[in-house]
Amino acid sequence: MEILRAVATGLVPSICAACGRSCRPEAVLCGRCGRRLAAAEPLLGKGPSGLDRAWSSAPHEGVARNLVGALKFRHLLPVADLMADRIHWLAPAHMLSGAIVPVPAAPSRLRRRGFDPAGELAAALAERLGASLEPCLARRGARRQVGRRRAERIGHPPRIQATRAAPRSVMLVDDVLTTGATLTACAKALRSSGAARVVAVTFARRL
Numbered sequence: 001m002e003i004l005r006a007v008a009t010g011l012v013p014s015i016c017a018a019c020g021r022s023c024r025p026e027a028v029l030c031g032r033c034g035r036r037l038a039a040a041e042p043l044l045g046k047g048p049s050g051l052d053r054a055w056s057s058a059p060h061e062g063v064a065r066n067l068v069g070a071l072k073f074r075h076l077l078p079v080a081d082l083m084a085d086r087i088h089w090l091a092p093a094h095m096l097s098g099a100i101v102p103v104p105a106a107p108s109r110l111r112r113r114g115f116d117p118a119g120e121l122a123a124a125l126a127e128r129l130g131a132s133l134e135p136c137l138a139r140r141g142a143r144r145q146v147g148r149r150r151a152e153r154i155g156h157p158p159r160i161q162a163t164r165a166a167p168r169s170v171m172l173v174d175d176v177l178t179t180g181a182t183l184t185a186c187a188k189a190l191r192s193s194g195a196a197r198v199v200a201v202t203f204a205r206r207l
């Protein structure tokens with residue numbers, strides 16, 4: 001019971017979410033992983049087709065990659081907060097404007113996991129920025145992307161639809177940018193439902 005209460009109040013993990021070594025209570029990362037993440041260089045560019053700009057806080061490797069896995073597969077909510085903090089501190093101001101739209105999870109994946117990493121990160125970021133959170137996209141009949149080869153994934157972009165009118169200025173948020181096919185499909189759906197500006201912000205980017 002005490003452990004459950006500690007979990008609920010965020011006192012654990014006192015185990016580093018990236019490397020599994022013990023760290024000080026309430027810390028998400030040990031000192032070593034914290035320093036490594038701090039040294040990772042953010043990436044800014046035009047981004048996948050359909051976007052005005054894309055910014056990622058770190059390459060998808062090392063500590064950043066471990067954190068993406070910890071959020072996706074171990075559902076460690078403090079990790080979403082840490083990711084949102086890093087984005088909030090490091091992203092240029094021009095990237096952090098507009099309504100926040102999380103990249104939608106596949107319904108089957110959401111059912112299986114009961115957890116939506118992009119949604120959690122988007123909510124944590126919206127809270128920090130005082131921005132509005134507008135989950136106005138849905139994914140239809142997506143095939144599983146994990147385990148598919150890159151060429152296959154690009155060949156089968158996810159089908160994404162707007163569920164209501166999109167905000168005019170949008171900041172798409174996802175935990176990781178991989179091929180960009182998903183972001184492109186999101187941008188297309190947003191623009192066809194009213195968005196004039198679409199930028200993407202992700203915690204990590206696969207190079």
Ligand SMILES: [Zn+2]
Binds near residue numbers: 016018029030031032
């Ligand atoms: Zn560590």
